Amino acid sequence: MTAEINRDPWATLDDLLGVEVVETVDAGIGPVAFYGRCSTEDNQDPETSHGWQLGNARKFIEPLGGTVAADFFDIGQSRSVPWERRAEASRLLAALKDPNRGWDAVVVGEGTRCWFGNQFSLIAPRFAAYGVDLWVPELGGKFDARNPSHKMLMSVLGGMSESERQHVQARVRAAMDSQVINEGRHQGGRAPYGYTVMDGGPHPNPRKAAEGYRLRVLAIDEPSAKVVRRIFAEYLSGMGDRAIANGLNLDGIPCPSARRPDQNRHRLADGWQGSTVRAILDNPRYTGYAIFGRWTKHETLLDPEDVAAGHVVRFRRSEPDRVVRSRTQAHPEIISVEDFTEAQLLRRTKAAGGLRTARKTERGRRPTKRTYLFRGRIRCATCGRKMEGSPRAHGMYYRCPARTLAPGSAALADHPPTVYLREDPLVEAVNGWLGRLFAQENVDQTVAELVASQEGGRTRPSGREAAKDRLDAAEAKLRRFQAAIEAGVDPAALVEAINEAQSQRAAARAELDNAPTPNTISDAEVYAMIDSLGDVAEALANPKRESLENLYAAVDLQFTTNTKPARPTL
Numbered sequence: 001m002t003a004e005i006n007r008d009p010w011a012t013l014d015d016l017l018g019v020e021v022v023e024t025v026d027a028g029i030g031p032v033a034f035y036g037r038c039s040t041e042d043n044q045d046p047e048t049s050h051g052w053q054l055g056n057a058r059k060f061i062e063p064l065g066g067t068v069a070a071d072f073f074d075i076g077q078s079r080s081v082p083w084e085r086r087a088e089a090s091r092l093l094a095a096l097k098d099p100n101r102g103w104d105a106v107v108v109g110e111g112t113r114c115w116f117g118n119q120f121s122l123i124a125p126r127f128a129a130y131g132v133d134l135w136v137p138e139l140g141g142k143f144d145a146r147n148p149s150h151k152m153l154m155s156v157l158g159g160m161s162e163s164e165r166q167h168v169q170a171r172v173r174a175a176m177d178s179q180v181i182n183e184g185r186h187q188g189g190r191a192p193y194g195y196t197v198m199d200g201g202p203h204p205n206p207r208k209a210a211e212g213y214r215l216r217v218l219a220i221d222e223p224s225a226k227v228v229r230r231i232f233a234e235y236l237s238g239m240g241d242r243a244i245a246n247g248l249n250l251d252g253i254p255c256p257s258a259r260r261p262d263q264n265r266h267r268l269a270d271g272w273q274g275s276t277v278r279a280i281l282d283n284p285r286y287t288g289y290a291i292f293g294r295w296t297k298h299e300t301l302l303d304p305e306d307v308a309a310g311h312v313v314r315f316r317r318s319e320p321d322r323v324v325r326s327r328t329q330a331h332p333e334i335i336s337v338e339d340f341t342e343a344q345l346l347r348r349t350k351a352a353g354g355l356r357t358a359r360k361t362e363r364g365r366r367p368t369k370r371t372y373l374f375r376g377r378i379r380c381a382t383c384g385r386k387m388e389g390s391p392r393a394h395g396m397y398y399r400c401p402a403r404t405l406a407p408g409s410a411a412l413a414d415h416p417p418t419v420y421l422r423e424d425p426l427v428e429a430v431n432g433w434l435g436r437l438f439a440q441e442n443v444d445q446t447v448a449e450l451v452a453s454q455e456g457g458r459t460r461p462s463g464r465e466a467a468k469d470r471l472d473a474a475e476a477k478l479r480r481f482q483a484a485i486e487a488g489v490d491p492a493a494l495v496e497a498i499n500e501a502q503s504q505r506a507a508a509r510a511e512l513d514n515a516p517t518p519n520t521i522s523d524a525e526v527y528a529m530i531d532s533l534g535d536v537a538e539a540l541a542n543p544k545r546e547s548l549e550n551l552y553a554a555v556d557l558q559f560t561t562n563t564k565p566a567r568p569t570l
Contacts, residue, residue, distance in 0.1 A: 028064060028065015028066065029061055029064050029065050029066030029105055029135070030065065030066065030067070030103075030104065030105070031066075031067055031068075031069035031070075031102055031103040031104075032061060032066050032067070032068060032069060032103050032104075032105040032106060032107050032135065033068070033069065033070040033071075033072060033092065033095070033101075033103045033105070033106045033107070034053075034054055034057050034068045034070065034071050034072065034073075034106075034107055034108070034109070035072045035073070035088070035089065035092055035106055035107075035108050035114060036049070036050060036053035036054065036057075036072075036073045036074070036108065036109050036110075036113065036114070037073070037074040037077055037079065037086070037089075037113050037114055038050065038073070038074070038075050038076070038077075039076065039077065039078055039079065046073075046075045046076075050073050052109070053073075053108075053109025053110060053113065054068070054071070054073075054109060055109070056109040056110060056137060057107045057108065057109045057137075060107060060135065060137050061107050061135060066105070066107065066135075068107075069102050069103045070095070070101070070102065070103055072088040072089065072091060072092045073088055074086045074087060074088040074089055077089075078165075079112075079113060079114070079115075079116040079161055079165060080116050080117070080162075080165065082119060082122075083119065083123055092106070093123075093126065096126065096127065096130040096132060097130065103132075104131065104132055104133065105132060105133040105134070105135055105142075106127065106132060106133070106134055106135070107134075107135040107136075108134075108135070108136060108137070109137070110137065110138075111136045111137065111138045111139075111154070111157050111161075112138075112157055112160055112161040112164065113161075115154070115157065115158050115161060116158060116161045116162055116165070117158050117159070117161070117162050118155075118158060119158060120154045120155075120157070120158055121151075121154075121155070121158075124143065124145065124154075125145075128145055136154070138153065138157055139153060139154070173293075176292060177292065177293065177324045180290045180291075180292040180324050180325070180326055181324050181325070181326060181327060182326075182327065183204075183326075183330075184289070184290040184326035184327075184328060184329070184330025184331070185215075185290065185330075186200075186216050186217055186218055186290065186330075186331070187292055188216070190260075190263045190264070191218055191263070192218075192280075192283055192285050192286065193224055193227075193228065193256040193259075193260075193280060194220065194221060194224045194225040194227070194228040194280075194286065194334050195218040195219065195220060195221055195225075195285075195331070195334075196218070196219055196220075196221040197216050197217070197218060197219075198216070198217055198218070198219040199214050199215075199216070199217075200214070200215035200216055200217035201214065201215050202214065202215065203215050217331060218285075218330075218331040218332075219331070219332065220332045220334060224256075224259060225334045227248070227253055228280060228286060228334050228335065229334060229335065230248075231244055231248075231277055231280055231281065232281065232286075232335050232339055232340070232343055234247070235277075235281055235343055235346070236339065236342060236343060236346065240274075241274035241275075241277040241278045241281070242274040242277075244272075244277045245271075245272035245273055245274050245276065245277050246272075248272040248277075249271045249272050253272070255270075255271050255272045255273075255276060256276065258271075281343055281347065282344075282347075284325075284340060285331075286333065286334045286335040286340060287333055287335060287336070287337045287340050288329040288330065288331055288332055288333030288334075289325050289326050289328075289329055289330060289337075290325065290326035290330035290331070291323065291324070291325050291326075292323070292324050292325075293318050293322050293323045293324055294317065294318055294323055295315050295316065295317060295318060296315070296316065296317075296318040296322060297313050297314070297315060300312060300314055345467075345507070345510060345511040346511070348507045348510065348511075349467070349470065349504075349507040349508065349511060371545040371546065371549060372389040372396070373423060373427060373545060373548055373549055373552065374398060374423065374426065374552070374557075374559070375389060377552060377557050377558055377559055378398050378421065378559040378561060379558070379559065379560050379561070380400035380415075380419055380560075380561070381560050381561055382400075382411050382414055382415045382416075382419070383400065383405060383409070383411040383415055384411075385400060387399060387400045387419070387421065387561075388400070390420075395422055395423065395424055396422070396423040396424070397420050397421060397422050397423065398420070398421045398423065399418055399419060399420050399421070400415075400418070400419040401417070401418045401419075402415040402416065402417050402418065403417075421561060427548070430552075430557070431540045431548075434536060434540060434551075434555070435536070435537060435540055438530065438533070438536040438537070439537075443527075443530065446530075447523050447526045447527060447530070448523070450521075450526050451521065451522070451523050451526060467508050467511040467512050468508070468512060470504060470507075470508040471505060471508035471509060471512065473504075474501050474502075474504040474505035474508060475505060477497075477501040477504075478498065478501050478502070478505065481494050481497065481498050481501065532554075533551070533554050533555065536551065539551045
């Protein structure tokens with residue numbers, strides 16, 4: 001008995017314990033599933049990318065007896081997107097639960113293309129739970145969860161993948177910034193409203209030029225550029241965003257998404273909105289300079305309570321130091337730099353005043369059944385407000401009722417109960433006055449008076465004076481607050497009011513400091529303006545009220561009157 005044990009002790013022990021020993025037979029890996037991914041940012045087309053990744057996977061597993069039985073390949077998915085949110089990767093994870101899937105392993109062509117950050121540590125346990133092996137070329141074989149070196153290497157690969165993506169993003173952004181600053185190059189995307197994209201010749205990159213790529217440049221689209229100029233002109237004249245939008249809708253002007261629906265599929269083409277006007281007023285590219293980086297992508301957690309759900313991309317305004325501008329003019333300008341700067345200063349001034357300033361913005365036109373010839377052109381001399389149209393059975397009137405004044409207003413002391421002004425005699429007087437001003441024999445004198453009326457040679461004195469008035473008012477407020485604190489008022493109660501006054505003072509100072517140098521209008525320019533009015537006598541003789549309304553708008557007619565009309569002004 002001892003001799004038998006010595007000859008084969010394990011055989012005897014296995015027989016006593018009832019253990020059946022099965023000799024290992026290497027049958028190869030067998031059928032496997034392939035997974036790959038191609039981003040839209042790749043230089044390669046998806047078919048080429050799929051081909052070389054699948055080729056890498058086959059070279060890796062075929063010597064070991066493996067064959068590709070299923071193919072899962074994501075196109076247009078960033079590596080930062082979790083597997084659950086990738087179409088093909090999600091389908092692969094769902095197939096793990098199918099016992100008849102036909103494969104028991106998954107192979108990839110390149111690990112850094114498939115996993116990002118800590119994604120592998122979240123995915124590998126799910127494969128292990130269903131008995132599916134992971135074959136990764138960078139490991140040189142199958143992933144072993146019990147091997148700490150494998151875990152460390154896959155963690156390093158995830159970090160390398162994340163670092164590679166960030167380096168590519170930084171290099172691309174730096175190159176695009178340089179192209180904008182030095183060359184003023186258009187970086188693609190939708191052309192701003194008012195411009196169209198034109199062929200600018202061969203691409204400056206020789207390789208891309210050889211492949212047929214063309215440089216794209218911005219050119220003015222005159223019909224929409226005219227609308228952009230109108231928006232800036234009306235805003236600088238005191239109208240608000242919504243008022244401008246209402247006027248454009250009333251005139252039947254197509255909004256950007258209606259004019260170019262092919263470029264604005266994400267819009268409803270349902271007319272002008274205040275936000276549309278605001279976007280145009282805030283776009284510095286209308287000055288003719290290339291601007292890049294005003295908006296940037298930000299990755300935020302899809303669910304802050306579930307970090308594994310990954311990030312989503314949101315567009316936000318960039319920090320000022322991330323925005324670049326070309327050194328020279330890159331495309332034709334629609335708005336001068338001076339006008340654009342003035343509009344931005346005006347917006348900042350309104351923002352500093354909050355809702356109280358916004359309410360003071362002149363309202364836009366509303367649709368009416370009647371034509372009001374002097375709509376928005378007559379102001380009450382007592383309170384300074386615009387008089388409203390008031391149709392009566394025996395004629396059209398314009399009125400300013402005292403009851404609509406704010407309680408406690410200083411104007412209530414001298415304001416009549418209601419100031420009325422009839423339209424018929426006013427039209428006769430105004431038409432006769434305009435006829436004399438623009439008569440052929442009086443044009444020279446009219447031009448001379450208009451040129452001489454420029455105070456200090458300024459074409460727009462009101463804007464600078466208004467800014468100075470706002471600065472003086474803000475400083476007066478701060479002095480009053482300081483006196484109140486010295487008199488014993490609790491400073492904490494005045495914090496909000498002091499901050500608002502300081503904001504108003506800063507905005508007014510910025511507007512004064514950056515105001516363009518005043519310039520004079522020459523007599524030749526005044527003659528050109530008068531010529532642009534056309535035949536004034538014919539317009540005055542035209543019985544259609546629309547003709548008179550257009551003439552009054554062209555000369556920007558304004559009145560200040562009480563019970564008796566004063567002389568109108570241009």
